[in-house]
Amino acid sequence: MRRSSYPEQEVSTLNWHAFKLILPYLFEYKKRIALAMLCLILTKIASVYLPFILKDIVDTLDANNTDKQKSALVIVPLALVGAYGMVRLSIVLFAEIRDTLFGRVTERAIRRISLNVFRHLHALDLDFHLNRQTGGLSRDIERGTSGINFLMRFMVFNIVPTLLEIVMVVTILFVKYGIWFAAITLASIVIYIAYSIFATELRTRFVREANKADSSSNTRAIDSLLNYETVKYFTNEDFEAKAYDQQLSNWEQAKIKNRLSLFALNGGQALIIAIAMTAMLALAADKVAAGVMTLGDFVLINAFMMQLFMPLNFLGFVYREIKGSLANIENFFGLLAKKPKVEDIDNALELNLGGQGGAGFDAKSKTNSxxxxxxxxxxxxxxxxxxxxxxxxxxxxxxxxxxxxxxxxxxxxxxxxxxxxxxxxxxxxxxxxxxxxxxxxxxxxxxxxxxxxxxxxxxxxxxxxxxxxxxxxxxxxxxxxxxxxxxxxxxxxxxxxxxxxxxxxxxxxxxxxxxxxxxxxxxxxxxxxxxxxxxxxxxxxxxxxxxxxxxxxxxxxxxxxxxxxxxxxxxxxxxxxxxxxxxxxxxxxxxxxxxxxxxxxxxxxxxxxxxxxxxxxxxxxx
The missing domain is CATH 3.40.50.300 (P-loop containing nucleotide triphosphate hydrolases)
Incomplete structure (x- = not known):
C-alpha cells in the first residue's frame, strides 16, 4: 500500500482552530469589513421591514374591497407596492455592495494563506518531501483553498445575518402578536439548529472518508502517470487501471454513504419546517377567524416564516458545508503546523567565505566570469x-x-x-x-x-x-x-x-x-x-x-x-x-x-x- 502524504489530523483539535488562523488575514482590511458589515445590517433591516409593507398592501386592498372605495384602490396600494419594490431593490443593492467590499478581503486572504503554505512546503525538510504523495498533497491544497473561500464568505454573510434576523423576527412576533407565536418560532428554530448540528456532526466522518478516498485515487493516478515509461516497460496498464479502479470504488462507496446521510439530514429538516409552518399558520388562521388579527397579519406571519425558514434552511446547508470545508482544510492547516526537522538556530549567522560565489556571473565581466x-x-x-x-x-x-x-x-x-x-x-x-x-x-x-x-x-x-x-x-x-x-x-x-x-x-x-x-x-x-x-x-x-x-x-x-x-x-x-x-x-x-x-x-x-x-x-x- 502506498502511504498517505502525511498523518490525518484530529477534527476536534483542528476544526474550529482554523478560524483563529484565518482571522488575522481578514483584519488587515478593517475598514472594508466594517463597511461590509454595515451593508449586511441594512440588508437585514430592509428584509425584516418588507413583510410589514406586504401586510399594509393586503390590509388596504381588503379594506377597499370591503368598503367598495375604488378611488383609494388606485392611490394607496400602488404607493405601497412602489415602496415594496424599492425595499426589495435596496436589499439586492446592499447585498451586492457587501459582496464587492468583502470579495477583495477574501481573495487577498486566500492569496496570502496559499503563499504561506507554498513557502512553508519549501521550508520543510527533505524527509517530508521524500515521503509525500504529490497527487494527494495537491488535492488537499486545492480543497483547502476552496474551503477557506467558502468558510469566510458564508460564515460572515449567512450564519451571522440569519442569526440576527432570527432575533429581530422573534422579538417582533413576541411584542406584536404574543408569546405563542414567538415561542413556536423560537422552539422550531432551536430544534432545527440542534438537529442540523447533531446530524451534521454524525455525517462529517463520511465527508472525511470521501476526501481520503478522493486523495488516494488522485495520488494513484498521478503516481502512475509520472511513471508512464515504467508502466509501459512492464506492460502493467491493466494492473494500474485495476488499482486505480479500486481507489475509485472506495471513493464511490464513501460518496454513497455521504449521500444517504445527507438525505436523512434534509428529510429531518424538512419535517421540522413543515410542522412549524403548519402550527404558525393554524394559529394565525384561528386569530383571523376570531377577528383578533387581520388578513394582512396572516400574510405577514406567513411571509416572516417563509423569509425566516428559507435562510434557515440555507443555514443548514451552510453549516453542513462549513463542517465539510473545515474537514477539507484539516490537512491544509496541518501543513502549516508541521515543523521541519532541520531548522536554522535563532539569529543564525551568514556563512562567510568571501569571494563572489553564488552571485552568478556576467559573461562580459573579467571579475566573476x-x-x-x-x-x-x-x-x-x-x-x-x-x-x-x-x-x-x-x-x-x-x-x-x-x-x-x-x-x-x-x-x-x-x-x-x-x-x-x-x-x-x-x-x-x-x-x-x-x-x-x-x-x-x-x-x-x-x-x-x-x-x-x-x-x-x-x-x-x-x-x-x-x-x-x-x-x-x-x-x-x-x-x-x-x-x-x-x-x-x-x-x-x-x-x-x-x-x-x-x-x-x-x-x-x-x-x-x-x-x-x-x-x-x-x-x-x-x-x-x-x-x-x-x-x-x-x-x-x-x-x-x-x-x-x-x-x-x-x-x-x-x-x-x-x-x-x-x-x-x-x-x-x-x-x-x-x-x-x-x-x-x-x-x-x-x-x-x-x-x-x-x-x-x-x-x-x-x-x-x-x-x-x-x-x-x-x-x-x-
Missing amino acids: AADVDNVDFNTASIVFQDVSFAYHEKRPIIKGISFAVNAGEKVAVVGHSGSGKSTLVKLLFRFYDVSAGTITINNQDISQVSQHSLRTHIGIVPQDTVLFNDSLFNNVQYGCPTASKDAVLKAIELAHLSDFIASLPEGLETVVGERGLKLSGGEKQRVAIARTILKNPLILVFDEATSSLDSHSEQAILTAINEVAKSRTSLVIAHRLSTIVDSDNIIVMSHGEIVEQGNHQQLLALDGQYSKMWQLQQSSK
Whole structure:
C-alpha cells in the first residue's frame, strides 16, 4: 500500500482552530469589513421591514374591497407596492455592495494563506518531501483553498445575518402578536439548529472518508502517470487501471454513504419546517377567524416564516458545508503546523567565505566570469567532516564516525560500492539532514550554526538524477541564477558543451523539455545541470555521479568542462567511474559508512586494496 502524504489530523483539535488562523488575514482590511458589515445590517433591516409593507398592501386592498372605495384602490396600494419594490431593490443593492467590499478581503486572504503554505512546503525538510504523495498533497491544497473561500464568505454573510434576523423576527412576533407565536418560532428554530448540528456532526466522518478516498485515487493516478515509461516497460496498464479502479470504488462507496446521510439530514429538516409552518399558520388562521388579527397579519406571519425558514434552511446547508470545508482544510492547516526537522538556530549567522560565489556571473565581466576563473581567487573555502555519524533510522546507521578534509581549492573524490554512504555525505553537506554526531565545518564555521540559505548559496551541485522544470531549455539553465543576462546563460551553455545540441533542435533555446525533463536523454539533462551550476558560479562545487549517464565521448567533453569550471575551486566529487577522478588531490574510499582507504590515485593503487580492485575491475570491463 502506498502511504498517505502525511498523518490525518484530529477534527476536534483542528476544526474550529482554523478560524483563529484565518482571522488575522481578514483584519488587515478593517475598514472594508466594517463597511461590509454595515451593508449586511441594512440588508437585514430592509428584509425584516418588507413583510410589514406586504401586510399594509393586503390590509388596504381588503379594506377597499370591503368598503367598495375604488378611488383609494388606485392611490394607496400602488404607493405601497412602489415602496415594496424599492425595499426589495435596496436589499439586492446592499447585498451586492457587501459582496464587492468583502470579495477583495477574501481573495487577498486566500492569496496570502496559499503563499504561506507554498513557502512553508519549501521550508520543510527533505524527509517530508521524500515521503509525500504529490497527487494527494495537491488535492488537499486545492480543497483547502476552496474551503477557506467558502468558510469566510458564508460564515460572515449567512450564519451571522440569519442569526440576527432570527432575533429581530422573534422579538417582533413576541411584542406584536404574543408569546405563542414567538415561542413556536423560537422552539422550531432551536430544534432545527440542534438537529442540523447533531446530524451534521454524525455525517462529517463520511465527508472525511470521501476526501481520503478522493486523495488516494488522485495520488494513484498521478503516481502512475509520472511513471508512464515504467508502466509501459512492464506492460502493467491493466494492473494500474485495476488499482486505480479500486481507489475509485472506495471513493464511490464513501460518496454513497455521504449521500444517504445527507438525505436523512434534509428529510429531518424538512419535517421540522413543515410542522412549524403548519402550527404558525393554524394559529394565525384561528386569530383571523376570531377577528383578533387581520388578513394582512396572516400574510405577514406567513411571509416572516417563509423569509425566516428559507435562510434557515440555507443555514443548514451552510453549516453542513462549513463542517465539510473545515474537514477539507484539516490537512491544509496541518501543513502549516508541521515543523521541519532541520531548522536554522535563532539569529543564525551568514556563512562567510568571501569571494563572489553564488552571485552568478556576467559573461562580459573579467571579475566573476566562469570563463575567466584564472583571474579570480576562489581558494577561500575549506570543508571538514569531523567524527560525523548519521542514520536515517536509529537501527540502521549510514555514516559511522568519519573524518576527512577538503582543503581550499582541492578536488576530493569519494568512491565506494552502492550503499556505502557516498551520496548521503552530499545531503549532509547541503544540510538536508542534520548529523547525528560530529560536525561539518566550512572555513571553521559549523554549518549547523549558519543559515541554510547562505550555506546553499555558496554550493553548486550537478546531481546524479537531474530533474528539470517543464519549461524551455533557456529558462532551465537560467534557473541557476534567475537574474543572469542572456549572454551569461549562453556562455554557461557553451562551457557545458550544450551549444551543438541546442543548435540541432528546431526550436533551439525555446525547446520545452517536458515534465521532469523527460524529453531529454540522461546525458542531455546532466549537461543542463552543469550549465545551471556554471551559471550559479559557487565557491564550492559538488558532483554527484555527474557523468553517470554519458557515453565515453560525451564524458570526456563534460570532464573538460568540469575541470575548467572547477579550476582553483573547492570540489567534492562522488564518483562511480574511477577514470573520472584520477586527477583528484585526495580520493576517499568508503565501505558500509566508513572510510577504509584514503590517498591519491597512485598511492591507492600501491596499497593494492579495495580501490585497486575496483580500478582493475573497471579497466578489465572496457
